[in-house]
Amino acid sequence: MTTLAAYPVPHRRRPWHLWVPAGVCLGGMLLPLVYLLIRASEADVGFLRNEILRPRTLVLLLNTLGLAASVLATVTVVGVPMAWLTTRSDLKARRLLTLLAVLPLAVPGYLMAYTLLAAGGPYGTGQRLLGIQLPRLTGFWGALLALSLYNLPYMFLNLRVAMQRIDPALEEVARSLGHSPMQVFWRVTVPRLRPALWAGTLLIGLHVIGDFGVVSLLRFETFSFALYKQVEAGDRIGAAWLGLILIALTSGLLLVELRFLRGLRLDPAGMASARVQRVVRLGHWAWPAYTLLLAIAFVSLVVPLGTMIYWFGQADVDGNLLGRWARSLGDSVSASIPAAVLACLAAIPICYLARRYPSPASRGVEQAMYLGYATPALAFALGLVFFSLRAAPFLYQTLALLVVAYALHFLAEALGPLRTALFVATPRMEEASRSLGHGRLSTFVRVTLPLLRPGMIVSLALVFLSVMKELPIAFILAPLDFHPLSLKVWDYTNEALYAQAAPYALTILLLSAGFVGLLLMQGPEERST
Amino acid sequence: MLIGSAGVIIALGVMVGAWVDGAGPARADDAESLVLYCGRGQSLVGPLIEKFRAQTGIDVKVKYGGTTELVATLAEERDRSPADVFWAQDAASLGQLSRDGRFSRLPDSITGVVAENFRSSSGTWVATSGRARVLAYSPSRVKAQDLPASVFDLTDPKWKGRIGWAPTNASFLAFVTAMRVEHGDDKTRQWLIGMKNNSPKAYPKNSPIIEAIASGEIDLGLPNHYYLLRYRAMDPNYPVAQTFFRDGDIGNLLLVSGVGVLKTALNKDAAHKFIEFLLSPDTAQSFLASEDMEYPVVRGAAVPEQLPGKGAMERVTPRIDLDKLSDLEGTRKLMSEVGL
Numbered sequence: 114m115t116t117l118a119a120y121p122v123p124h125r126r127r128p129w130h131l132w133v134p135a136g137v138c139l140g141g142m143l144l145p146l147v148y149l150l151i152r153a154s155e156a157d158v159g160f161l162r163n164e165i166l167r168p169r170t171l172v173l174l175l176n177t178l179g180l181a182a183s184v185l186a187t188v189t190v191v192g193v194p195m196a197w198l199t200t201r202s203d204l205k206a207r208r209l210l211t212l213l214a215v216l217p218l219a220v221p222g223y224l225m226a227y228t229l230l231a232a233g234g235p236y237g238t239g240q241r242l243l244g245i246q247l248p249r250l251t252g253f254w255g256a257l258l259a260l261s262l263y264n265l266p267y268m269f270l271n272l273r274v275a276m277q278r279i280d281p282a283l284e285e286v287a288r289s290l291g292h293s294p295m296q297v298f299w300r301v302t303v304p305r306l307r308p309a310l311w312a313g314t315l316l317i318g319l320h321v322i323g324d325f326g327v328v329s330l331l332r333f334e335t336f337s338f339a340l341y342k343q344v345e346a347g348d349r350i351g352a353a354w355l356g357l358i359l360i361a362l363t364s365g366l367l368l369v370e371l372r373f374l375r376g377l378r379l380d381p382a383g384m385a386s387a388r389v390q391r392v393v394r395l396g397h398w399a400w401p402a403y404t405l406l407l408a409i410a411f412v413s414l415v416v417p418l419g420t421m422i423y424w425f426g427q428a429d430v431d432g433n434l435l436g437r438w439a440r441s442l443g444d445s446v447s448a449s450i451p452a453a454v455l456a457c458l459a460a461i462p463i464c465y466l467a468r469r470y471p472s473p474a475s476r477g478v479e480q481a482m483y484l485g486y487a488t489p490a491l492a493f494a495l496g497l498v499f500f501s502l503r504a505a506p507f508l509y510q511t512l513a514l515l516v517v518a519y520a521l522h523f524l525a526e527a528l529g530p531l532r533t534a535l536f537v538a539t540p541r542m543e544e545a546s547r548s549l550g551h552g553r554l555s556t557f558v559r560v561t562l563p564l565l566r567p568g569m570i571v572s573l574a575l576v577f578l579s580v581m582k583e584l585p586i587a588f589i590l591a592p593l594d595f596h597p598l599s600l601k602v603w604d605y606t607n608e609a610l611y612a613q614a615a616p617y618a619l620t621i622l623l624l625s626a627g628f629v630g631l632l633l634m635q636g637p638e639e640r641s642t
Numbered sequence: 643m644l645i646g647s648a649g650v651i652i653a654l655g656v657m658v659g660a661w662v663d664g665a666g667p668a669r670a671d672d673a674e675s676l677v678l679y680c681g682r683g684q685s686l687v688g689p690l691i692e693k694f695r696a697q698t699g700i701d702v703k704v705k706y707g708g709t710t711e712l713v714a715t716l717a718e719e720r721d722r723s724p725a726d727v728f729w730a731q732d733a734a735s736l737g738q739l740s741r742d743g744r745f746s747r748l749p750d751s752i753t754g755v756v757a758e759n760f761r762s763s764s765g766t767w768v769a770t771s772g773r774a775r776v777l778a779y780s781p782s783r784v785k786a787q788d789l790p791a792s793v794f795d796l797t798d799p800k801w802k803g804r805i806g807w808a809p810t811n812a813s814f815l816a817f818v819t820a821m822r823v824e825h826g827d828d829k830t831r832q833w834l835i836g837m838k839n840n841s842p843k844a845y846p847k848n849s850p851i852i853e854a855i856a857s858g859e860i861d862l863g864l865p866n867h868y869y870l871l872r873y874r875a876m877d878p879n880y881p882v883a884q885t886f887f888r889d890g891d892i893g894n895l896l897l898v899s900g901v902g903v904l905k906t907a908l909n910k911d912a913a914h915k916f917i918e919f920l921l922s923p924d925t926a927q928s929f930l931a932s933e934d935m936e937y938p939v940v941r942g943a944a945v946p947e948q949l950p951g952k953g954a955m956e957r958v959t960p961r962i963d964l965d966k967l968s969d970l971e972g973t974r975k976l977m978s979e980v981g982l
Contacts, residue, residue, distance in 0.1 A: 169978075230850075234857025236881060249857055329810075329846035342810045345710045347738050347970060349717065427876055491711070498718040506722060510705075588707035589715050593677060593724075596684060600706060604683040609849035609872045613685060 128470055130553075131462040135478050138459050141521045142485045145496030146360065149488070152353035165354050169339075177335040177362070180256055180328075181321040185314055187261040188268040191409070192313070193306070195265075196272035198402050203394050210406050211273070212630055217413035218266040218575075219625030221582040221599065223326030224618055225413065226259040227606065228420040230330060238420055255331040260321055262413040267320075268313035270571050274533050275309035276302075277567065281391055294393070308536045311370050312529030318366050319486050319525070322359060326584075336362070340489055349495075356492040363487035367480050418622060425615035438616055442624070445597040447512060448587075449580035452519035453527075456576040457569055459520060460527035465561070468535045469543075479528065486525035493522055494589035515590045519580045526579060527572035534568025578625050675701040676912040679716065679725045681709030681735070682899055686934045690926055694919050700912050709735050709812065716744065716904075726907035727916055729770070729899070732812045734819065736900045737968025740766040745902040749914060755921050760898060760939040763965050767902035770920045771930040772937035774867040774959065775817050775895045776950060778852055778884040783861045789885060793893025796862070797836025805842040806851045806860035809982055813848065813866050813897055819973045820895050823966045827976060834980045855882045866897070867950055868935040884950065889957050896937065896959040 198204055199211045217225070232239045233249035240246045250258060279302060287297045325337045336359055343352040395402060460482070467479035485493065497518050501509045508514045542564070546556040562569075582599050591597070598617045605614030680687065684706045695702055705712070709731040716723055716739065728745075730736050739745060745766035753765050760769040779789065790796055796805060808814050821830045843860055845851050851863035852870055865884075873880045887893040901920060903913040920926045927943035930936045937955060938945060951958040 169981075231853065234859060236853075236856040236858070249859055251859070330850065332844055332846075341710075344714055345810065345812065347713060347717075347735070348974070349714065491714070495714055495718050498715060502719060502722045509722075510724060585711065588711040591705065593703035593705050596706065601684070604685050604706065607847070607849075608683050608685050609852070609869050610685055612876060 128466065131466045131470070134459060134462045135466055135475075138463060138521065138524065139478050139481055141517070142481055142524075144500050145488045145493045146484060148496030148499045149353045149356050149360070149492055151499075152349055153357055156350045156354060160350065161354070165351070165358075170358075173334060173336045173339050174358075174362075176333065177322055177337075180253065180260070180333065180335060181318050183253075183257050184260045184264060184321050185317060187257065188265045188313070188317060189310065191261075191405075192265055192268035192272055193303075194402075195269050195406065195409070196276050197302075198406065200273055200276040201391070201393050202399075202402065203392050204399060204402060204406075212626075213410035213414060214269050214406065215266050215574075215629050216410075216626050217262060217417075218578045218629065219581075219622045220263070220413070220417045221326075221602065221618075221621065222259070222263045222324060223330060224421075224602065224606075225263050225417055226255075226327040226330045228417040229259055229262075229412075230255070231420060232416055238423065242419075242423060251332050253333050256328050256333040259327050259331060260324060262409070263327070264317040264320055265409065265413070267316050267575070268310075270575070271309040271313040271316075271529055271533060272306060274530055274567055274571055275306050278534065279305050284391065307373070309529075309533045311373060312533055315366060315370050315483060316486075316526060316529055319363055319483065322363055323487070323489055337489055341491070344491060352492070356489050359489060360484065360487050363483070367483050367487075371476065371480055418619075421615050421618050421622065424611045425619060428612040428615055434616065438620065441596050441598050441601050441617060442620060444595050445581055445599070445621075446624075448515055448519060448597060449577045451516045452523065452580045453573045453577040455516060455520035456524050456527040457531075457572045460524055460531050460572060461565070461569075463524075464528055464531045464535055468532070469540060479532075482528055483525045485521045486523065488522075490522065490583070490585040491589070494518065494586045497590060510590070510592045512592055512595070515586070515592065515595075518586055518590050519583065520576070522586060523576045523579045526575040530568040530571035530575070531565060532568075534565050574629055577628055581621050581625055674699060674912065675703065676909050676916060677724050677726045678702055678704045678916070679712045679728045680704050680706050681712050681728070681730045687729070687930075689933070690920075690929055693925065693929075694916060697919070697925075698912075698915060700915065702916070713738065717742075721906050723904060723906055725904050726909045726913045727901060727903055729901045729920075731899050732816055733769070733898055733900060733964045733967045734812065734816055734970045736762070736767045736902055737965060738970070740764055740902065741968060744904055744906075746905045746907070746910070748903065748917065752914060752917050752921070755918075756939050759961055759964065761964070762900075763963070767900045768917065768921070769898035769900045769939045769964070771927070771934070771939060772896045772898045772955075773813070774886070774937065774950065774955070775813065775864065775893060775897065776867045776884045776886060777893065778855055778863045778865050778870060778882055780855050780858075780861050780881065781883045782881065783858075791888045792891045793864070793887055794833060796864075797833060797840060799840065801862060802840045803843075804861040805837070805840060806845055806854050806863040807837075807842050808845045808847050808851060808865070809842075809977065810844075811847050814864065815970055815973050816897050816967050817864075817892070817895050818977065819967050819969055820960070820962045821892050822969075822973065822976070823962055824892050824960060827972075831976060831980060834977065834982060838980060838982060852882055856880060864893070871935045871948055886951055886958050890960050892960050894951075894959045895962065896955065898939065898964065899936075900964075 195214055199207050199214065204210060228238075229250050231237055233247040234240070235246055237247060237249065283305075284297050284301050287301045288294070292300065322335070323337050324335070325341050328335050328338050329341070336355065340352055340355040340359065343355055463479050463482060466475045488496075497514065498509070501514055542560050543556050546560045547553075551559065584599055584603055587597055587600055591600070598621045601617040602614050602621065605611070605617070678691070684704075691702055691704060694700070705725070707715070712728065712730070713735045716725065716728065719725070728736075728739065740762060747765045748768065753761050753768055756768050760772075761767070777789065777793075790798070790801075818830060818834070821833065843854065845854065848865035849869045851860070851865045852873060854860045855863055856873075867884065870880070870882055870884050873882070901917055903910060903917070907913050921940050923938070923940050923942035927938040927940055931938050931943055931949070932946050935946070935949060937949065945952055
């Protein structure tokens with residue numbers, strides 16, 4: 114259709130108001146990398162030969178890549194129908210089903226893995242509570258299941274935003290030209306999901322490659338597992354090398370993504386982007402659809418939640434618990450809300466720059482934001498210790514530094530949904546606004562921001578949930594006497610005091626669930642119903 | 643909308659300003675405060691620290707974390723570290739910091755309280771409590787008379803595929819280091835190879851070993867003593883048992899948590915008061931024994947009945963120089979040499 118109009122906004126001046134915040138983020142993102150290079154450069158050749166260049170490294174590499182590829186295949190195959198069913202079909206209670214699909218985000222990965230592990234076997238929770246002996250999940254298959262369930266909501270959320278934003282006119286035109294619904298789906302819908310698929314792929318690929326908690330518990334050795342062992346043995350140089358190899362690995366993934374998205378244009382056909390999406394009647398297909406959605410919700414939500422409630426039943430609640438709990442909750446929220454807002458605010462100019470002023474530099478900056486995510490959290494935090502103590506010691510062990518660290522580390526999570534939203538928001542509306550005499554700021558606030566809103570909501574939710582669950586950065590950068598919920602849960606489960614862990618774990622889950630629910634309620638769902 | 647956005651931005655600015663201003667660097671130099679980096683869980687030692695606060699009026703600021711992460715943090719902070727005291731889970735990390743010259747010598751009045759085998763010969767750190775390595779097993783699948791008498795017997799092919807261990811866990815690494823000290827690198831290498839041939843299942847830490855025995859995944863495991871006691875507290879019928887090997891076997895090693903004062907500490911007096919408190923038999927030592935199920939390191943502390951080998955630990959556990967347990971590097975090399 115009418116995609117002949119130039120995609121970028123015509124411009125003469127460099128948009129400094131966008132470049133300056135983007136540059137600040139880029140600088141922050143590169144600091145941990147510089148730190149790793151400094152540490153890695155302390156190694157000698159013999160060390161490299163003996164510790165890094167050995168067959169074991171190759172095995173770890175293959176394990177890591179194999180697991181990442183399998184998880185990605187699984188979440189894509191399951192995520193696309195889930196997103197379609199909850200946005201385009203006539204299923205009842207779609208908002209509830211959406212909520213159930215997103216809520217597993219609230220379960221920390223290590224807890225998800227632990228509860229799935231504890232469910233199986235002759236003395237597992239499955240046997241004791243329900244009288245059913247479930248298989249015990251370990252090794253590759255266990256890791257695949259736990260990581261797929263854990264990551265599925267990320268893919269689902271990205272795809273959902275994209276599905277909602279597809280201009281229905283395109284699909285109508287395809288249908289009017291005689292295409293069957295299947296053909297429309299494959300030829301029109303799927304290609305338009307590509308940015309979302311890639312954003313999800315990137316995020317999940319980075320998750321799997323960087324995951325430590327799940328793979329160590331389910332006994333599958335990957336790269337970051339080996340890296341942790343290195344740090345545990347006090348070997349910072351070896352750890353730095355492994356960290357750099359990990360970053361190289363993820364940079365490969367970034368380059369692949371860059372190639373696939375080059376030149377991709379997905380502006381709507383006309384100004385009709387807010388038109389009502391056609392709802393597909395499922396008929397008797399509704400039952401398998403409900404089964405799929407509910408089965409996934411059961412394994413990824415009911416199992417962890419049920420286990421935690423079972424633990425909670427065994428806890429003795431003493432008078433001090435409430436006070437400690439309230440403090441811990443306060444600590445968690447005081448880091449996660451500002452970090453989510455900061456990450457989202459920082460992501461907007463970067464994303465806007467890459468879409469509206471495309472150039473190798475602006476796209477490069479956008480890609481570089483994934484570096485923070487790709488850098489192992491432990492190394493990321495230690496890098497910030499290194500630099501903040503040298504450059505800004507007054508910031509060290511302050512909540513402000515922790516929030517900035519989180520915002521930088523999780524910026525990539527905020528980027529994906531915003532980018533997807535911006536891909537389908539036509540620049541011509543902005544042009545129209547400018548031509549009607551609105552200034553740049555006024556146009557941004559009145560036109561662009563509302564278009565970005567669904568993306569922003571998802572961005573805020575993703576970062577908030579990640580911070581609620583995060584461990585290594587909190588360990589190292591948290592202010593003194595700062596005990597967020599995630600550290601409490603880690604502490605108690607680490608000592609096998611599951612009953613005591615339960616109130617804190619349940620709080621993370623319920624708070625995150627409430628937050629996700631609230632955000633989804635404000636989503637654009639109502640338009641398609 | 644515009645006003646709203648501006649409001650949000652101003653509010654954020656004010657908030658950021660307030661943190662930077664209010665939180666500030668945590669270096670406090672009045673004598674009545676203390677900064678503690680604590681590699682021991684808040685769940686275990688939090689109440690004890692509260693008690694110290696109440697008893698002395700000293701304001702203790704704590705940073706909890708994994709011992710590994712805290713050692714890495716201290717290594718990055720160097721002379722700029724705000725920490726006064728480091729309380730670690732294991733002797734190796736204390737030894738590592740001591741070797742790097744990060745601890746100051748403790749006064750004799752402190753080191754004199756604990757037995758010689760519970761402190762560093764350099765006088766830079768002392769143990770605060772002990773935990774024993776044990777053999778955990780399934781009483782339904784392993785008969786008592788079949789239990790191995792020594793950890794070296796676990797290489798017997800009859801245990802093939804039935805053993806669980808946590809080869810990356812700090813406690814396990816300390817145990818292998820002790821084996822090297824006691825029996826030499828060759829015999830340790832032989833043992834590791836023999837174990838590897840028996841295809842043990844590797845777990846990230848101790849508690850999953852116990853759960854794997856309960857779930858039938860393995861029949862034997864090498865954890866620390868107190869995890870099983872915690873499972874039993876939740877469930878008295880928990881289907882796992884534990885025992886020591888024969889007296890003096892290296893498999894019965896007693897590991898310690900310990901504490902040292904940093905050279906860069908600004909609150910040394912408060913730091914010493916804190917360590918004295920941790921070593922007091924009636925309060926801290928009894929608390930660690932009765933609440934956390936750990937072995938006290940000073941005489942006179944009450945020891946609960948459930949602790950395995952109660953009262954006989956001097957006979958049961960081998961005597962190892964704690965300072966020699968810091969060669970983790972050598973242990974890691976040996977383990978990577980045999981492919982672990």
